[in-house]
Amino acid sequence: MSNSNEMTVIASKGTLDWAYPPFILASTGIAMGKEVTVFCTFYGLNLLLKDLSHLRISPQGNPDMPMKMPFGPKWFQAIDFGPKIPNIFWNIPGMELFATRMMLRTFKNNGMASIEELRSICVEMGVKFIACEMTMGMFGFSRDDFIEGIEFAGAATYLDVADKSNQDLFI
Amino acid sequence: MADQTLDMCGYACPMPILKTKQALAKMNKKEVIEVTCTDQGSKKDFTAFCNQLGHKLLSQKDDGNKIIFNIQKN
Numbered sequence: 431m432s433n434s435n436e437m438t439v440i441a442s443k444g445t446l447d448w449a450y451p452p453f454i455l456a457s458t459g460i461a462m463g464k465e466v467t468v469f470c471t472f473y474g475l476n477l478l479l480k481d482l483s484h485l486r487i488s489p490q491g492n493p494d495m496p497m498k499m500p501f502g503p504k505w506f507q508a509i510d511f512g513p514k515i516p517n518i519f520w521n522i523p524g525m526e527l528f529a530t531r532m533m534l535r536t537f538k539n540n541g542m543a544s545i546e547e548l549r550s551i552c553v554e555m556g557v558k559f560i561a562c563e564m565t566m567g568m569f570g571f572s573r574d575d576f577i578e579g580i581e582f583a584g585a586a587t588y589l590d591v592a593d594k595s596n597q598d599l600f601i
Numbered sequence: 602m603a604d605q606t607l608d609m610c611g612y613a614c615p616m617p618i619l620k621t622k623q624a625l626a627k628m629n630k631k632e633v634i635e636v637t638c639t640d641q642g643s644k645k646d647f648t649a650f651c652n653q654l655g656h657k658l659l660s661q662k663d664d665g666n667k668i669i670f671n672i673q674k675n
Contacts, residue, residue, distance in 0.1 A: 458615040461622035462653045541613040541640070551619055 436465045436595035444473030446485040453548040460555045469588040471562035486530045490520040500535040603635035610639045636670045
């Protein structure tokens, strides 16, 4: 179905960094005239909660993450602390929050939109969001925890939509 | 001259494309929008965006670290 103008995304991750790709691709897809459906499952369900302020990044077990400071003189900002810091350091309480704050600052310095902003553009432009009903029950969420205007369904609904689309991304 | 201008300097991908799309939606056919941005990735992105939707990329010029696009609505 190469002439289909539909696109689907499976959003399966719920950390702050991984929240970006589904929203960026979904909003860009719709801006390019596609019909876009995002199926949020497992940790990806977090992306549809009303309150997104709990989203964090975790440097723990994430050795690829560059650790550059978003402030200070240029030479200081150029240092990559990632390989210099032993991973056990990130076990210290509060370090995840610190890394999240640094990342948010970096996003801002680079002119990146916030997740809230990108999500509301997606909703405004007509991206269809499906929350995985099964994961919702498993994680103990209720429908009231989620933003308005989304659908609640399961794998079969997603696969039915994906059948008509020619771009399906698993994130 | 452009019928409308949009300044997206300092905004990263995908905001220049999203805001351009929203601005184009409010314009009439054949009208021209001038978008200024600093996101270097948008050089290729605007070409792809216009190709996909049939808008005409009339011009694209570099002005220091800024890029200025003129796009005619399809």
